[in-house]
Each structure stands twice: as structure tokens, then as C-alpha cells.
Amino acid sequence: MTKMYHRLPVEAYTSQEWFDREQQLIFSRSWRYAGLREDLPEPGHYLSVQAGLNNIFIVMGRDHRLRAFHNICRHRGTQLIRAVGKTQKALTCPYHDWTYDLEGNLISVPDEESEYPGGLDKGCLGLKPASVDIWRGMLFVHPDADAPTLAEWFGEVEPLLGPHNPAELVEYPEARRSYEIKANWKIVVENYIDVYHLSHLHSNTLHMYDHARAEYGWKGPHYHFWEPPAPDYAKELEKNLPSPRVIPEPHVGAWVPMLFPGIGLGASEDSWNIFVITPLGPDLTRIENRTKLADVSAWEFTKQEWRSAGFWQGFGGPKYSGEDAAGEEGPMASGDFTAEDIYVCEQQQKSLSSPYLEIGPAAVGESPITRHQQAVLDFMALQAKATADNV
Numbered sequence: 001m002t003k004m005y006h007r008l009p010v011e012a013y014t015s016q017e018w019f020d021r022e023q024q025l026i027f028s029r030s031w032r033y034a035g036l037r038e039d040l041p042e043p044g045h046y047l048s049v050q051a052g053l054n055n056i057f058i059v060m061g062r063d064h065r066l067r068a069f070h071n072i073c074r075h076r077g078t079q080l081i082r083a084v085g086k087t088q089k090a091l092t093c094p095y096h097d098w099t100y101d102l103e104g105n106l107i108s109v110p111d112e113e114s115e116y117p118g119g120l121d122k123g124c125l126g127l128k129p130a131s132v133d134i135w136r137g138m139l140f141v142h143p144d145a146d147a148p149t150l151a152e153w154f155g156e157v158e159p160l161l162g163p164h165n166p167a168e169l170v171e172y173p174e175a176r177r178s179y180e181i182k183a184n185w186k187i188v189v190e191n192y193i194d195v196y197h198l199s200h201l202h203s204n205t206l207h208m209y210d211h212a213r214a215e216y217g218w219k220g221p222h223y224h225f226w227e228p229p230a231p232d233y234a235k236e237l238e239k240n241l242p243s244p245r246v247i248p249e250p251h252v253g254a255w256v257p258m259l260f261p262g263i264g265l266g267a268s269e270d271s272w273n274i275f276v277i278t279p280l281g282p283d284l285t286r287i288e289n290r291t292k293l294a295d296v297s298a299w300e301f302t303k304q305e306w307r308s309a310g311f312w313q314g315f316g317g318p319k320y321s322g323e324d325a326a327g328e329e330g331p332m333a334s335g336d337f338t339a340e341d342i343y344v345c346e347q348q349q350k351s352l353s354s355p356y357l358e359i360g361p362a363a364v365g366e367s368p369i370t371r372h373q374q375a376v377l378d379f380m381a382l383q384a385k386a387t388a389d390n391v
């Protein structure tokens with residue numbers, strides 16, 4: 001009998017086969033976060049990103065337009081570019097020097113006459129286009145050149161994402177982080193949207209919010225969440241906000257949505273951040289974190305205040321002790337709620353292969369988890385059907 005984890009079989013969190021199907025049916029068929037708008041400021045700047053099975057790059061053309069292409073040389077398929085960079089006006093494949101312009105056209109083939117005596121129709125050998133779109137200051141790519149727009153994909157949930165226009169905020173580079181969690185990507189998402197754990201796992205780190213008054217729900221496969229600060233903390237925050245208020249009501253609180261698949265955002269009255277979840281294997285996930293602020297100097301001040309007031313003190317205790325904890329000076333000692341989340345995600349993943357595992361009943365505050373599991377199933381079923389219809 002298949003063992004279930006609420007609505008999904010436990011294998012969905014442990015097996016290579018499920019991982020491969022998700023790569024194929026979810027991450028190769030949806031919009032993938034690629035960076036922030038300001039990462040590509042000038043013509044010739046490019047960056048590449050893995051979107052499921054597809055590697056896609058975005059390049060700014062001489063006309064200042066962004067275009068996305070599959071990062072596959074039309075000769076023998078070699079990846080043209082790696083990571084991030086700037087080229088003058090052309091992209092040359094490292095293997096045999098086939099060269100493309102910034103608009104994706106094949107413009108030169110070395111020794112063309114002698115190597116291709118019968119002639120070569122370069123006009124048919126341009127790079128394959130993908131889609132690129134900008135939404136709230138973020139770059140996204142989609143493998144399908146005719147994908148529906150981001151405005152359509154995120155439109156319904158957009159009004160519930162918090163007060164900031166991220167394009168107008170300033171990045172705080174010290175907060176940029178990238179790290180791996182030894183757990184399935186869905187465990188990481190489920191932890192992000194688990195309302196039940198907020199007052200327990202984070203009893204020492206997120207106590208400034210009033211979790212009992214959290215408001216959350218779904219728009220299609222996208223989750224939205226807002227919670228107000230605890231009453232005392234709210235008064236302090238309101239006092240320190242610039243006047244007149246530049247953000248609409250509610251002025252304070254935490255907006256922590258999770259967009260499908262695996263794009264977490266987190267905003268408060270003075271900051272905004274992105275938490276991008278990339279599955280690397282059935283039990284390994286990469287997180288990329290970037291933070292933007294309404295006012296960088298104010299943030300430095302707030303951090304200092306927290307430290308001097310011993311704000312984080314009291315973190316730790318018996319929940320996290322023992323040999324297996326992440327190390328004395330590691331993330332678990334930092335008093336950072338993210339470290340608490342990483343810890344429980346990894347502790348949970350460890351049990352998933354045990355024959356004795358039996359998942360208990362879901363609590364009310366865990367309803368987002370079962371709803372996300374359903375979103376995964378629905379998206380995969382829809383894409384599997386679309387594939388079958390196209391055959």
C-alpha cells in the first residue's frame with residue numbers, strides 16, 4: 001500500500017522518479033525567477049538560469065530590449081554561456097566558434113565555405129527563443145516562447161503581496177545569501193506556509209507578530225499570508241514610520257506569500273525579500289535570498305538596536321540541543337528564525353524513509369500544506385494531459 005503524506009505519496013519527497021517528473025512537468029513548464037531587473041542594466045549584459053530541464057539565458061539587445069533564448073548552440077548543442085556576464089555585441093560558442101548576435105541570429109560560422117561546401121542556411125539556425133518578462137522588478141523566464149504573461153500568471157494574487165513596489169527599493173547586498181537545505185523542496189515550501197509552527201518553533205524569534213490574527217489563503221496555486229505585529233510592537237512600529245505614510249494600510253505587519261512553484265516573498269513595513277527555492281535532488285534544495293530596503297540606514301539602526309537590546313537572546317534551549325544540531329557557531333546559534341526552519345526541514349526529511357513513519361492528522365494551521373500538495377498534483381496532472389494531447 002502506498003504510504004501517504006497527507007495528499008501525496010511519501011515517495012513524492014524521497015524518490016528520484018518523482019523528482020524527475022516534477023522537473024519535467026512543473027519546473028520546465030512554469031515561470032522561473034531569474035534575477036532582479038537591475039542585474040541587466042546595459043546592452044550586452046546577460047545571465048543564465050536553469051528552469052527545470054532547460055537552461056535559458058536573458059540578454060539585453062542593442063535596442064535595450066531583453067530577450068531570452070535557450071542556451072543551446074544550434075551546431076551540436078553546447079551551452080553557449082555560463083552564469084552572468086557582459087559581451088560586446090556577439091555570443092560565440094566555445095566549441096567551434098559559431099557566433100550569434102544579441103538578437104539570437106547566427107551571424108558567423110568559421111571556415112563556412114570549406115566546411116559546408118553545399119552551403120549553410122544561417123537564417124534557419126538562430127537560437128531558439130524562450131520568454132522573458134518583468135514583474136515587480138523581478139526577471140522571470142519561461143521555456144515556451146509563447147507563454148502567457150506574468151501579469152496573467154500572478155495577476156490575481158498581486159494585490160495581496162504587500163505594500164512595496166520592489167523595483168523602487170534598494171538592495172542590501174550584505175543580506176544576499178545562497179545555501180542548501182538537505183530536504184525535498186516541498187518540505188521547504190510546506191515549512192514556509194505552515195501557520196501552526198509559528199508560535200512553537202519560532203516562539204523566541206517571531207514573537208513580535210500576532211500569529212492568531214494571521215490572514216491567509218490562495219489565488220490559484222499561489223499562497224498569500226499577512227499577519228499583524230503583536231500590539232505593543234505595533235505601537236512602536238507606527239511611531240517610527242515616516243509621516244505621511246508612504247505605504248497603504250495596513251502599514252505594518254508581515255506579508256509572506258509563496259508563489260508557485262517555490263518563490264517565497266517576505267515583506268514588512270521597511271523591507272522586502274525574495275526566497276527562491278530550487279530543487280537540486282529528491283532530498284536537496286538550494287535557496288537564494290535577496291533583500292531590498294525602503295531605507296538602508298534605518299535598517300542598520302534597527303539591527304543594532306536588536307543586538308544591543310538582546311533581542312535574540314533566549315534562542316536555543318532543549319529543542320535544538322544534542323550532537324546532531326548544526327554546530328555551536330553555525331546557523332542554529334545565530335538566533336535567526338531561518339536557521340530554525342532549516343533545522344526542522346532537515347530533521348523532518350531524515351524520517352521520511354523510515355518504515356515506521358506515519359503522518360498524523362493535519363491541524364487547521366496546516367491547511368496551506370495540504371492545499372499546496374493539491375496544487376502540485378493539479379499542476380502536474382494538467383501538464384501531463386497537455387503532453388498527452390499534443391502527442
Ligand code: FES
Nearest residue numbers: 073075076093096
Ligand atoms: S557546438 Fe557550438 S559551435 Fe559547435
Ligand SMILES: [Fe+2]
Nearest residue numbers: 191192202341
Ligand atoms: Fe518558519
